[in-house]
Amino acid sequence: MTQAPVRILPVVDRDSEAFWTWGRDGKLAVHRCADCDYFVHPPVPFCPKCDSRDVVPHAVTGRGRVVTFTVNHKSWVPDLPVPYVLALVAIEEQDDVRIPCNIVDCAPQDVIFDMPVEVVFERVEDVWIPLFRPVHS
């Protein structure tokens, strides 16, 4: 997607900062409860499992599976290359952490449910946007 229009960037706040910036070091950050290890995403410093307030960013492996996806064929804005894939990826540490993303380095027709993927980052200005690509063994 090197010719693609600039992505709409997120406003980074205290809760989302790790998710959007730890890619600088190649790490995917997901908040995790320090007391019961439950992952909380989107990030908020509260654990819905054990009521702990000690929930902080944790570097996960960056591997997961494609839970579901859509192949987008319409170019909604000028120069948007199509087709492209929108997906929800579940991280391997906890299946209910679902991360919206694009699947890259892969032909859209080759994306399948449950496909193993790993994170890659695309830097835009001061954020590192997590994307996922197939795991090549």
Add this chain to the structure above:
Amino acid sequence: MTRFAEKNTAITGVGMSEVSRGATRSALALTVDAALEAIADAGLNRADIDGIATWPGERADGSGFSPVGCAALQDALRLEVGWYGGGGEAPGQYGAVFNAIGAIAAGLCRNVLIFRTMYEATARKSSYANSLLREGQRQTGPFSWYAPYYTYAAALH
């Protein structure tokens, strides 16, 4: 015993403004057109209207997503109301209808003017690249988790 408030209320009139891209009249003017048509269709007069409901309420950001709220329409029509409500955190556009049902059932008012004004197709021709953000503007809130991924239209459920 369950009371079904909606069974004690009715939609008695409807109205719709001219619909276009690149409107020649203001969003408020179009809203007045639709409101007066609905009031007349119900066999009522402006003086009969004692409540207003809308979704999602005024967003004075130029996007056209919801340029007219309760206050502007109330002032334009000089409505004297006992209740009004406009807010986005309702179950969609129909939230305005159910807020009105609740208000009527609770006895807060009797004749509610319910409206929704959209001006996006016109706003897009002036300052906005799309209906949500100005060019280069960053996304806040829950949609920020989706916005970077060209999430213009997709079912990800």
